[in-house]
Amino acid sequence: MSALRRTSLRWVLVNRLVSLQAMMLTGLVLAVVGGLWAGGYLVALEPEDETISVIEGALDRDPAGTLVVRETVALAQQRATMPELWFVIRDGKGARISQGNVPPEFAHIGDALDDIGQARLGWNVGDTPRATARMRWVDSAAGRVQILAGAGGTVPWHRLALAILTLFISVVLPILAVMTLTTLIATPVVVRRALLGLNDTAAQTERIDIDRRGARVSLDRVPEEIVPLVAAINGALRRLDDGYERRQRFLVDAAHELRTPIAILQIRIESIEPGPYKARLLEDVRRLAILAEQLLDSERLRQSVVPRSDIDLVDVTQHVTSDLAPLAIAAGYEIAYENSVERAPMSGDQGALERALANLIHNAIEHGGRHGKIVVSVTSTSISVTDQGPGIAPEDREHVFEPFYRINGGSRGAGLGLNLVREIVQLHDGTVEIHEGSNGGTRVTMTFGKRRSLR
Known part of the structure; x- marks a missing residue:
């Protein structure tokens, strides 16, 4: 079904004003003719x-x-x-x-x-x-x-009708034509000037997004007839803000509450005798711990100002790769570190960038097929993580940055990891892209502007 056709307010007003003017003018003329005739002053109809x-x-x-x-x-x-x-x-x-x-x-x-x-x-x-x-x-x-x-x-009715028709053609129609022309010219101008404040309201509404909570639409220049609509919009925004705050508090509280039982579970698994399932159980517990930390990271990014300092991408890459190498090796991978520069200085938040890189390596471990090599490489402006797993189809490469997106509805998904990576990279005025690796698999690259400051 096609969309309903929208009607311009100015033309609705023009049509209704012209119709109203025509009815009022015709009624006025009929009243005048009737009064003159009844008073004996209308000679032509004696x-x-x-x-x-x-x-x-x-x-x-x-x-x-x-x-x-x-x-x-x-x-x-x-x-x-x-x-x-x-x-x-x-x-x-x-x-x-x-x-x-x-x-x-x-x-x-x-x-x-x-x-x-x-x-x-x-x-x-x-x-x-x-x-x-x-x-x-x-x-x-x-x-x-x-x-x-x-x-x-x-006076016969036909003579009266003829006299009224003559009066209508000679007097009413010319006056109505002038009034219609005036209405056609004046109404669009009046409507445009009257709705200037509404254009400002639309511009304010357009700038409202999830990262600018608490924003409200101003009522200063809004026509009185539109005030209830704008007030209703502000009320809806207020309710959305309240709901969002409740949701965020729930996520933070849930993440905090999960950390303790996850830590206890990890300690208990580590204390059991070595066996074929112990490594898998430890890996699953680590995934739960990572998910809890990702929930907290997501809230930190939304609620706090990211600190800025001078950092070195090479140091960040070496540190995170060495920390996660044992986890990758235990999962059956060979992990390699490559750098094309000795130093890659920039301004940013070292902790946030380390978490972003750690999320990429964790994703490679989880979805790399548990074989082959994971390569972490750094240049003067970028960091890349490449695995030799099944890869990600081109049509899914943008969607995996959405929270908890599942490829083809299956179990494989990016969780919160890639979503947090994109948010951290964007805070550093950078971009993150997914391509196919040189030997198949997936290559995820975070690119930054050299020495660029945070927003």
Whole structure:
């Protein structure tokens, strides 16, 4: 299943803002139109206009050219809707037709409006309620005529819809286009500026790792809406730190507790009569002791500052090789020491480097197949340990530096040894690599920068 597509916050805001603006603007326009129409100020939608349009459609002239009003279906419907319908029709030649009860005040007013295209005739607010009228010159089938009609009637829904559509196209759409363009330009800028603090938060979070415990994400520049999320992250980091501390205390306590029974077990095994199993039992006990020491070493590396002093890689290599030579010989190996330089000075922690080299030799003893030669060599910038065992496949060479990694799920693994080697070498600004030996087997090389100081 493909990953869910992420949506940009800026475009979510743009879409929602534009939609909200469109709805608000449309609602505002409809409210204004409705208010004007209800208050009698919207001339274009007056019902009198519909009355005049109906009368215009009924106008004609008889064969003699006399102005006549035919009884059309629309006019009949208008009369049924407006029983009080009245109107006065005049042409430019003085011909005149009137129907209904024309109020006296409007009977001859049309004569004075020949030069007016249209007019709405009524009274001031507060005057005694009286009849109102609407006048308009139109081009009908009977020619250009003036129609004066009384108020009343209703506006058909299609005319209202057409008026609203016209208003929407001519007013709402241009305003909405300007607002949309403004939103498209302004929203990304506003979002980017508002989330600058969130970028800093992401950068702070990116720098948090296992070696920087206790770190927390600052809330100084975080938007208020994001504060709960950042606070939750800080809470999760605090719980992880607490759990990690508990785990580390357990490992240290367990390693300390194991040292005493392991030492007692070793003494008891050494006191038994020599036999075929005594050497193997002693080797297994030494492995347990080494594992306990590796657990303590791992915690020391994480909790303390590694001391720095002037040391010599040649001295380190000679000392560790001579100490572990009896163990290698007892396990069935021939062990050799090679050096290409008399001295290899550098700045570092001699104890840590001795433990790293000892771990490499112990690994060679444990996984070298119990035959052949183990060669420990030193140059001006490196120390290598080579065995003639089955070797390590290229795809596993990086993984064996992980704690307790097992090759192909089997029993052979690096335990904590190679993991500690890598940590110690990295503290000395160096690298550790695994290659195939010249005669098969495995060659592990620790390389350091000459005379380089610790981090």
